[in-house]
Each structure stands twice: as C-alpha cells, then as structure tokens.
Amino acid sequence: MKTQRLLVKNCIDDIADSREELSRLFYRELFHLDINLKKVLPGNTVFLNRKFFNMLAALQNVKYLENIAESVVKLGERHLVKYGAQIEHFDTLKQALLKALAEHLGDRFTPELQAAWNGVFDDVARVMKQAMTASDRRAEARPLYDESTYDPNLLDEIGGEAGVYRVHERFYDVMFNHPWLGQFFFGKSEEVLITKQTQFMVAAFNGPNHYTGDTPAFVHMHMFITDEMADLRERILREAILDEGLSESIAERWLKVDQSYRSAIVKKSIDECVLKCVGQVPVTAEKPLNYEA
Ligand code: HEM
Ligand code: HEM
Known part of the structure; x- marks a missing residue:
C-alpha cells in the first residue's frame, strides 16, 4: 500500500x-x-x-x-x-x-x-x-440543484444590474465603516467589492453571469465568520435594500437568494478555516467592547 x-x-x-x-x-x-x-x-x-x-x-x-x-x-x-x-x-x-x-x-x-x-x-x-x-x-448540505431560490422576475423588479449596484453601494458603505464587521474589509477596495458582489448576485438572480471570481466557500475559506456576524450582515443588507426604496417583499426575496450561500461561509469554530497558502492565518473580527447592535 x-x-x-x-x-x-x-x-x-x-x-x-x-x-x-x-x-x-x-x-x-x-x-x-x-x-x-x-x-x-x-x-x-x-x-x-x-x-x-x-x-x-x-x-x-x-x-x-x-x-x-x-x-x-x-x-x-x-x-x-x-x-x-x-x-x-x-x-x-x-x-x-x-x-x-x-x-x-x-x-x-x-x-x-x-x-x-x-x-x-x-x-x-x-x-x-x-x-x-x-x-x-x-x-x-447545499442541495445540488436548488430551485427553491429560482425567482425569474426578481432582477427586473430590483431595477436590473444598476439597481443591484445601487443597493450594494449603500450596503458596503455601512459594512466598510462598521466597527465590528468592517475589520474584515481592512485594506480592501470598496469599489471592487461592490462590482464583484453585484456581478455575483446578478448571476444568482438568474441574470447574465459576468462573475469571474471564486465560489463563496473558497473566497471566505480563511475567514472565521460566525452565525451572529452573518445575522448582522443580513440586517445591514435588508436596510440597504429598503433605503434604496425597494419593497419589503423584494427584500425578503433578495435575502432568500443571499441566504442560500450562508452555510458555505459560516463556521462554528476557527478550526474550520482553511488556509490557502503557507503563512496565511485565519481572519476574524473582534466584537468591540460595549458594542450594541
Ligand atoms: C458576515 C459575512 C461576510 C463577511 C464578513 C464577508 C467578507 C468578505 C470579504 C472581506 C471579502 C473580500 C475578500 C478578498 O478580497 O480577499 C469578501 C468577498 C466576497 N464576498 Fe463576502 N463576506 C460575507 C458574506 C458573504 C455572503 C453571504 C456572500 C454571498 C451571497 C458573499 C459574497 C462575496 C463575494 C462574491 C465576494 C467577492 C469575491 C472575489 O473577490 O472574487 N459574502 N467577503
Ligand atoms: C478523492 C477525491 C477528492 C479529493 C482528494 C478532493 C480534494 C479537493 C481539495 C483539496 C479541494 C480544495 C478545497 C478544500 O481544501 O476544501 C477541493 C475542492 C473542490 N472539490 Fe474536491 N476532491 C475530491 C473529490 C471531489 C468530488 C467527487 C467532487 C464532486 C464532483 C468534488 C468537488 C469539488 C469542488 C466543487 C471543489 C471547489 C470548492 C470551491 O472552490 O469552492 N471533489 N477538492
């Protein structure tokens, strides 16, 4: 052997x-x-x-x-x-x-x-x-062919790619400046992320696929993202959608698609982080003292 x-x-x-x-x-x-x-x-x-x-x-x-x-x-x-x-x-x-x-x-x-x-x-x-x-x-486990999130009219109702982009501008403005989650984005380009996340979600909403990045599991492999952080991110995203003037129902449907990627990203312990190269360390964010949601 x-x-x-x-x-x-x-x-x-x-x-x-x-x-x-x-x-x-x-x-x-x-x-x-x-x-x-x-x-x-x-x-x-x-x-x-x-x-x-x-x-x-x-x-x-x-x-x-x-x-x-x-x-x-x-x-x-x-x-x-x-x-x-x-x-x-x-x-x-x-x-x-x-x-x-x-x-x-x-x-x-x-x-x-x-x-x-x-x-x-x-x-x-x-x-x-x-x-x-x-x-x-x-x-x-992620179902192989997940049709439950198939929502063909959603992208149009959001206002197409431009509508998704506008929501992401609001969303990442809050995320980058956030005292807790913002720590993940230190040194990253807000504009690049807005564009990538927009391409990714447009494809996820069954629009054209211009996303050339990795799968969410791979992108976040070395990040220790907990359920609590993912809940908070979802609240911020929901607010960005509503602040852009879109309806509650659109927010619900958007979040349903978004949530289908959650299990690929959230980890129960830092040991689940996978490092992509020698010398890399898991990335996480300390909750600031006295932080209140
Ligand atoms: C609290 C939860 C999350 C945090 C803290 C987070 C953090 C990040 C960070 C720091 C990056 C930049 C990575 C880099 O440039 O090296 C990133 C990229 C990205 N994230 Fe997240 N993320 C979260 C959840 C999600 C979810 C739920 C999705 C999918 C719906 C998602 C989709 C993406 C995509 C598409 C990229 C761009 C990948 C690329 O550069 O090619 N993220 N995220
Ligand atoms: C002995 C068999 C296999 C070995 C040794 C293997 C090994 C790996 C390794 C080392 C990775 C890199 C990511 C990580 O470390 O988590 C990976 C990624 C991946 N493998 Fe496998 N694999 C095997 C079988 C399979 C099978 C049967 C499938 C399903 C068709 C599969 C689908 C994938 C996918 C989709 C990824 C990419 C994940 C991502 O980038 O998000 N693998 N595999």
Whole structure:
C-alpha cells in the first residue's frame, strides 16, 4: 500500500509541467460522463484547473494518510456541506481521472501505476465518503440543484444590474465603516467589492453571469465568520435594500437568494478555516467592547 502511495506521488511530481493538459483531459472526460457536474464544478479553465490541482495535491499527500486522516475527514465534510459534492460523484471522478491519465501517459501508464492510482484514490475517497455519511452537518448540505431560490422576475423588479449596484453601494458603505464587521474589509477596495458582489448576485438572480471570481466557500475559506456576524450582515443588507426604496417583499426575496450561500461561509469554530497558502492565518473580527447592535 505504501508503495502505491509513493508511485502516485512520484507520478504527480513527474507530470508537474503538464498538469494543465491533464486537467483539460480530465474535465473533458468528466463532463462527458456527467454533464450535470458542471453545476458542481462551474467556472472557466483557470478556476477548474485550480480545483483539479488541489485534488492532485491532496492525493500527493496521502503518504501518511493515517496521520492526516482528520484533515481528510474535514475535507469530506466541506465537500458535502459547501461544495455540493455527493457520494456517487466519486466514482465518476475516478473514472475520468484514470481515463485522462491513460491518455496523457500512454505506455507509461503501466498496469502497476493504474492499480496504484486506483488504490490511492479509493483510500482517500473512503475517508471522505465516511465523513460525508456520518457528518452531523448533513442537514446543512447545499442541495445540488436548488430551485427553491429560482425567482425569474426578481432582477427586473430590483431595477436590473444598476439597481443591484445601487443597493450594494449603500450596503458596503455601512459594512466598510462598521466597527465590528468592517475589520474584515481592512485594506480592501470598496469599489471592487461592490462590482464583484453585484456581478455575483446578478448571476444568482438568474441574470447574465459576468462573475469571474471564486465560489463563496473558497473566497471566505480563511475567514472565521460566525452565525451572529452573518445575522448582522443580513440586517445591514435588508436596510440597504429598503433605503434604496425597494419593497419589503423584494427584500425578503433578495435575502432568500443571499441566504442560500450562508452555510458555505459560516463556521462554528476557527478550526474550520482553511488556509490557502503557507503563512496565511485565519481572519476574524473582534466584537468591540460595549458594542450594541
Ligand atoms: C478523492 C477525491 C477528492 C479529493 C482528494 C478532493 C480534494 C479537493 C481539495 C483539496 C479541494 C480544495 C478545497 C478544500 O481544501 O476544501 C477541493 C475542492 C473542490 N472539490 Fe474536491 N476532491 C475530491 C473529490 C471531489 C468530488 C467527487 C467532487 C464532486 C464532483 C468534488 C468537488 C469539488 C469542488 C466543487 C471543489 C471547489 C470548492 C470551491 O472552490 O469552492 N471533489 N477538492
Ligand atoms: C458576515 C459575512 C461576510 C463577511 C464578513 C464577508 C467578507 C468578505 C470579504 C472581506 C471579502 C473580500 C475578500 C478578498 O478580497 O480577499 C469578501 C468577498 C466576497 N464576498 Fe463576502 N463576506 C460575507 C458574506 C458573504 C455572503 C453571504 C456572500 C454571498 C451571497 C458573499 C459574497 C462575496 C463575494 C462574491 C465576494 C467577492 C469575491 C472575489 O473577490 O472574487 N459574502 N467577503
């Protein structure tokens, strides 16, 4: 078993320079097997590549799977709760990966190496899948195809993209200057966030998709955002919507869409933060003394 792990690790090292090509073959095969997976893995090549490389990095580190099992358990929980992955996707993903490797490596993909990839993937997938089945956070899992937030007229009623933008101008003015939540935005550009959040919400309201950023889960991965903070943010957003002259009913419908991203962002403890690079530390905000909502 240890030999298999070493074979896979060395293989990933060897293909480091041609990862993009392997990624292209992998996604071509994956979406060919199940086109619905585009809903779980949306985005352009840059974002898809990064996700694929993340997966390779995880598989490369299984040399000591027993030692890192706890973090693989958390990885499984994140896949269930935040990414919308489901148990049956693992088989499809493995099939696509093996096919891509076979095509990419040709003769170098010996039966021994194929068995090694198969075994290592199964080892990691087993731990992730167990965590997904056992997770006490199952109830929070994001439904794969969430049609409950489908509200085709909402964007028009808000006043299109320009209407969303105006609400976000009010919203981020309050957020950036807020004594508590404002701490998260230190050093960030208000204008950039207004634009990105507008593109994101316009797409979420079923309008055109000009958003090129990451998924909310990824963007906020290193931020320790509690339920209390998310409640407060929602109140600020509601006020911004109403202050812009929109109705209570529009505010309710807007917040319903907004809330569908909440479970991907809120964390129960700082340990759930995931750091994206060496040296990064979790970001959080201290509630100011004497703070009253
Ligand atoms: C052994 C199998 C797998 C491994 C080792 C793996 C590993 C990873 C890693 C390390 C990340 C980076 C983010 C993080 O650390 O939380 C990631 C992200 C992701 N994975 Fe997997 N994964 C596997 C299977 C799957 C499956 C079956 C799906 C569903 C089709 C999936 C969908 C995703 C998505 C959507 C993201 C992106 C999350 C985001 O950027 O918001 N993964 N994966
Ligand atoms: C209390 C809750 C939240 C806090 C404190 C927060 C904080 C932040 C911060 C600091 C950034 C800037 C990240 C960076 O530039 O590095 C950001 C970006 C963003 N957030 Fe949030 N956020 C919260 C909730 C949400 C929710 C619920 C959504 C989705 C509806 C959301 C969507 C976004 C988007 C789309 C971006 C832009 C990502 C990009 O730069 O590509 N956030 N957030």
